[in-house]
Structure formats: structure tokens, C-alpha cells
Amino acid sequence: xxxxxxxxxxxxxxxxxxxxxxxxxxxxxxxxxxxxxxxxxxxxxxxxxxxxxxxxxxxxxxxxxxxxxxxxxxxxxxxxxxxxxxxxxxxxxxxxxxxxxxxxxxxxxxxxxxxxxxxxxxxxxxxxxxxxxxxxxxxxxxxxxxxxxxxxxxxxxxxxxxxxxxxxxxxxxxxxxxxxxxxxxxxxxxxxxxxxxxxxxxxxxxxxxxxxxxxxxxxxxxxxxxxxxxxxxxxxxxxxxxxxxxxxxxxxxxxxxxxxxxxxxxxxxxxxxxxxxxxxxxxxxxxxxxxxxxxxxxxxxxxxxxxxxxxxxxxxxxxxxxxxxxxxxxxxxxxxxxxxxxxxxxxxxxxxxxxxxxxxxxxxxxxxxxxxxxxxxxxxxxxxxxxxxxxxxxxxxxxxxxxxxxxxxxxxxxxxxxx
Numbered sequence: 001x002x003x004x005x006x007x008x009x010x011x012x013x014x015x016x017x018x019x020x021x022x023x024x025x026x027x028x029x030x031x032x033x034x035x036x037x038x039x040x041x042x043x044x045x046x047x048x049x050x051x052x053x054x055x056x057x058x059x060x061x062x063x064x065x066x067x068x069x070x071x072x073x074x075x076x077x078x079x080x081x082x083x084x085x086x087x088x089x090x091x092x093x094x095x096x097x098x099x100x101x102x103x104x105x106x107x108x109x110x111x112x113x114x115x116x117x118x119x120x121x122x123x124x125x126x127x128x129x130x131x132x133x134x135x136x137x138x139x140x141x142x143x144x145x146x147x148x149x150x151x152x153x154x155x156x157x158x159x160x161x162x163x164x165x166x167x168x169x170x171x172x173x174x175x176x177x178x179x180x181x182x183x184x185x186x187x188x189x190x191x192x193x194x195x196x197x198x199x200x201x202x203x204x205x206x207x208x209x210x211x212x213x214x215x216x217x218x219x220x221x222x223x224x225x226x227x228x229x230x231x232x233x234x235x236x237x238x239x240x241x242x243x244x245x246x247x248x249x250x251x252x253x254x255x256x257x258x259x260x261x262x263x264x265x266x267x268x269x270x271x272x273x274x275x276x277x278x279x280x281x282x283x284x285x286x287x288x289x290x291x292x293x294x295x296x297x298x299x300x301x302x303x304x305x306x307x308x309x310x311x312x313x314x315x316x317x318x319x320x321x322x323x324x325x326x327x328x329x330x331x332x333x334x335x336x337x338x339x340x341x342x343x344x345x346x347x348x349x350x351x352x353x354x355x356x357x358x359x360x361x362x363x364x365x366x367x368x369x370x371x372x373x374x375x376x377x378x379x380x381x382x383x384x385x386x387x388x389x390x391x392x393x394x395x396x397x398x399x400x401x402x403x404x405x406x407x408x409x410x411x412x413x414x415x416x417x418x419x
Contacts, residue, residue: 001140001141006140008046008048008049008052009052009141009144010144011049012049012052012053012056012074013074013144013145013148017049017053020041020044020045020053021053021056021057024037024041024053024054024057025057025060025061025071027057028057028058028061029061034054037054038050038054041053041054055077056074056075059075059076059077059080060073060075062080063075063080065085066080066083066084066085066086066111067085067086067111068086069152069153072152073109073145073148073149073152073153074109074144074145074148074149075109075145076109076141076142076145078185079108079109079142079145080109082108082181083108083109083110083111083112084111084112084115084181084216084243084244085111085238085243086111086114086115087238087264087266087268088236088237088238088243088244088264089111089112089114089115089116090115090268091236091262091264091268091270092112092115092179092214092236092246093112093115093116093118093119095212095214095248095252095254096116096119096177096179096212096214096252097119099119099176099177099212099252100130100131100132100176101131101132101133101134101174101175101176101177102116102119102132102133102134102175102176102177102178102179103133103134103135103136103170103172103175103177103178103179104116104133104134104135104136104178104179104181105136105167105170105178105179105180105181105182105198105203106136106137106138106167106180106181106182106183106198107135107136107137107146107162107181108137108142108146108181109142109145109146109149110135110145110146110149110150110153110162112179112181112216113133113135113146113149113150113160113162114149114150114153114155116133116179117133117150117153117155117159117160118153118155119133131159132159132160132161133159133160133161134160134161134162134163134175135150135160135161135162135163136162136163136165136167136170137162137163137164138164138165138166138167139164140164143162143163143164146162147162150162167180167198167202167203168198168202172206172207172208172211175211176210176211176212177211177212177213177214177250177252178207178211178212178213178214179213179214179215179216180198180203180213180214180215180216181215181216182196182197182198182199182200182203182215182216182217183196183197184196184217184218191217191218191220191221191222192221192222192224193217193221193224194224194226196217200215200217200224200226200227200247201226203215204226204227204228204249207249207250209250210250210251211250212248212249212250212251212252212253213247213248213249213250214246214247214248214252215246215247215249216244216245216246217244217245217246217247218244218245219235219242219243219244219245219299219300219303220245220303221245227247228249229257230249230253230256230257231247231248231249231253231256231257232247232248232249232253232254232255232256232257232258232259232260233245233246233247233248233258233259233260233277233304234246234248234259234260234261234262235260235261235262235300235301235303235304236262236264236300237262237263237264237298237299237300238263238264238265240298240299240338241299242298242299242300242302242303245303255274257276257277257278258274258275258276258277259274259275259276259277259280259304259306260272260273260274260304261273261274261298261300261301261303261304261306261310261336262300263298263300263335263336265335269335271334271335271336272336273301273306273309273310273313273336275306275309280305280306280309282308282309282312283308284307284308284311284312284316284317284318284326285311285317285318286317286318286319286320286321287317287318287319287327288319288398288399289319289398290319290327290342290345290398290403290405291317291327291328291329291342292328292329292330292341292342293327293328293329293330293331293332293339293340293341293342294325294326294327294339294340294342294394294405294407295314295316295325295326295327295328295332295337295338295339295340296324296325296326296337296338296340296368297310297324297326297336297337297338298335298336298337298338300336301336302324307324307326310326310336310337311326314328314332314334314337315328316328316332319398319399320371320396320397320398320399322371323370323371323396323397324370325370325394325396331410338409338410338411339409339410340392340394340405340407340408340409340410341407341408341410342405342406342407343360343391343406343407343408344356344405344406345398345403345404345405345406346403346404346406347401347402347403347404348372348376348395348402348403348404349404350376350379350380350383353380353393353404353406354383354385356406357383357385357391357393357406358385358386358387360387360389360391360406361387361388361389362385362387362389362390362391363385363386363387363388363389363390364385364389364390364391365380365381365383365385365390365391365392365393366390366391366392366393366409367380367381367392367393367395368392368393368394368395369394369395369396370394370395370396370397371396371397372395372396372397372402376395376402377395380393380395390408391406391407391408392406392407392408392409393405393406393407394406394407
């Protein structure tokens with residue numbers, strides 16, 4: 001980073017810039033025109049610093065979904081995109097609670113480092129051990145932001161540190177745990193571990209058998225022949241998304257040799273399903289009809305290719321072998337399955353479907369589809385309906401037949417009651 005650019009970013013993080021940044025954040029939240037904001041900023045500072053303020057304010061607004069203290073933190077665009085949110089970071093950090101020295105390799109702006117650092121301070125206060133957490137990052141600006149984010153989250157700089165160094169030059173001896181978030185965008189976005197930086201082969205080669213390792217990769221990263229034995233692959237998500245896949249190795253691995261799909265809910269509520277890798281090739285029964293309930297597996301289950309496994313666990317059936325919807329006679333209360341109660345099933349016909357929706361006094365619909373073209377879904381989304389009720393319209397297939405399922409979500413209190 002050249003000195004002039006460094007000075008601009010140091011100014012951005014200074015007390016002098018703080019009130020300006022706060023005012024711009026408020027302006028964006030109130031939907032003030034960006035041109036007006038830019039004009040007002042040009043009266044206060046340079047064009048370069050104005051642009052930095054505007055970008056940072058927008059990133060902070062986006063970051064609120066991930067971080068409780070986003071309003072005071074600093075982000076790069078890539079750093080925010082790749083950072084683990086506080087809920088998933090806290091979940092992973094639990095595996096490191098008993099460890100003394102933990103390194104967070106490719107720590108970025110510090111999403112996981114905040115959670116891991118909180119663990120370190122807890123150990124130091126309760127046991128008096130000389131514990132530490134070290135974030136490792138090669139980019140100078142990202143390091144600057146990560147250090148400031150540790151301060152914002154009240155982490156002790158003595159026990160939680162950030163070092164600007166490449167993974168290859170970082171000494172791993174003395175660490176009993178490492179978390180690694182390799183860069184997956186060296187040239188183009190990739191899901192293949194041999195193209196990450198550091199590559200998965202390099203991480204595996206440098207790990208100690210006594211060291212607990214968590215490697216954060218893309219949900220779509222496939223198993224590779226060079227993966228070591230005894231590894232647990234865990235797909236983790238919250239809300240309605242699968243956010244990351246984690247490869248666990250070493251003593252902190254909960255289920256060596258298993259595949260796991262995990263939902264992390266509010267308040268740390270966890271729902272998961274696991275299967276041994278050598279037992280993962282299962283097939284669920286296929287029904288020739290739609291039962292009272294439809295279930296959509298959580299994206300973590302889909303990413304882990306565990307649809308048939310969760311179907312067999314709960315006694316559910318597919319109604320088309322290649323489509324991930326499941327059906328059953330009884331409701332199921334599990335965050336890994338989104339439940340819909342069936343109101344009607346009919347052939348894919350928008351006129352007949354709209355007539356039934358009007359009879360049910362449905363004014364608002366959610367359209368979902370699997371195995372059906374986008375144009376059909378778009379037609380349903382454009383329907384003009386009036387009424388106090390809500391419904392979910394599922395466009396899919398029963399065998400080879402295209403069908404419409406009119407249903408209500410379990411979590412929708414305003415949905416029409418089943419007749």
C-alpha cells in the first residue's frame with residue numbers, strides 16, 4: 001500500500017472521520033440520494049476520502065445482519081462477503097473452547113477471530129493460563145481493519161493479535177488449534193481446494209496430528225482424493241441458507257468420518273443430522289401421491305446431499321425421485337425441514353389455480369418451484385389477487401406430471417386455515 005493510500009485509510013479510522021462516517025450512515029439509512037451525500041462530503045474532505053466514507057457507510061449497513069457492532073466496525077467488500085456471521089462463528093468457536101493457543105489463518109476482517117478471541121479471554125480469566133489467539137492475514141489494509149474490529153469488540157490486544165504474514169511463513173508450532181479460511185477467489189471464484197490460497201493440500205501437509213483443525217470452504221467444495229481419513233465434513237447454515245462447509249480434523253472433531261448438516265438458530269439452538277460417509281448412499285421410498293404435509297429440506301441438507309437420509313430418519317417419502325420435496329402424513333417440528341400443510345393439489349394450470357386461490361380468499365402468495373421452468377413461476381408471481389389470507393404455491397412434479405400444490409407454511413400465522 002502506498003503512503004498516500006495508507007494515510008487516507010488511517011484518516012477513515014480516526015476520531016476526526018468518525019462523526020462524518022456516522023452522519024453518512026444515517027443519510028443512507030434514510031435513503032438520501034447518493035449524489036446529495038457526495039456533494040455534502042466534498043465540502044468536508046477530499047474526493048478520495050469522500051468515496052471511502054460512502055463505501056464504508058454502505059458496507060456497515062449491509063454488515064448489520066452479520067455483526068452486532070457493525071456500526072463501529074470496518075470492512076472491505078470482499079472481507080464482508082467472506083466473513084462468518086457472529087452466530088456461525090460462535091458455533092465453530094465452541095469446538096476450540098478447551099484449547100489454549102489458536103491461529104485464525106486468513107482471518108480477513110475478523111468474523112471468526114472475534115469469536116475465537118472471546119474464547120481466549122474466557123480461558124485467561126477463569127484459569128489464569130497464558131492463552132492467545134492470533135489472526136493471520138497477508139493484506140495490509142485487511143490487517144488494519146481486523147485490528148480495529150478487535151478493539152471495537154473489546155478484545156484484549158495482548159491475548160488477541162493480528163499478524164501480517166503469509167500462511168507459508170507463519171510458524172504453526174505451539175498452536176493446538178487452527179481455523180483456516182482460504183481465499184477462493186485468486187483469479188476466478190472456485191470451489192476446488194487445490195486452487196485455494198493456501199491450497200487444501202498445503203494445509204493438510206502442515207497440520208500436526210495433535211492440532212485441531214477447522215477449514216472453512218465453499219458449500220459446493222467436493223470431496224477430493226487427497227482428503228485425509230477421519231475427517232468430518234459439516235455443512236452449516238442459519239435462516240434459510242447454507243453458509244459454509246467446514247472440514248474438521250484432529251482432536252476437536254466431533255464425529256470423525258461423518259457427514260453432517262447443521263442448522264444454527266437464534267440463541268444457539270442447534271439442529272443437525274449426521275451419517276457415516278460409508279452409509280451415506282441411501283435411497284428414500286417414492287410415493288405415488290401427495291400426503292397431508294410437504295417438507296423442503298434446509299439448504300444445508302441439500303448441500304450435504306442428505307435428502308434421502310433425512311427422509312428415512314423421519315419416515316418421509318419423495319414424490320419424484322429427482323426432486324428434493326418430501327411428503328408425509330404427520331407434521332414435523334425440526335428446523336432442518338420447512339413444513340407446508342397441503343390445501344389442494346392440481347395439474348399445472350394457472351387459470352384453475354387462480355380460481356381456487358380466489359375461492360380461498362388468498363391475497364398474497366409465495367411461489368416456490370422445483371423441476372418447473374422459470375416462465376411458469378413468473379406467471380404465478382404476476383397474479384393479481386385480493387383477500388386477507390396468504391398461501392404458498394409450490395410448482396413441481398408428481399412423477400412425470402407437472403402439478404401445483406397450494407399450501408400454507410407452518411411459520412405463517414396469517415395463512416388460510418386448512419379445511
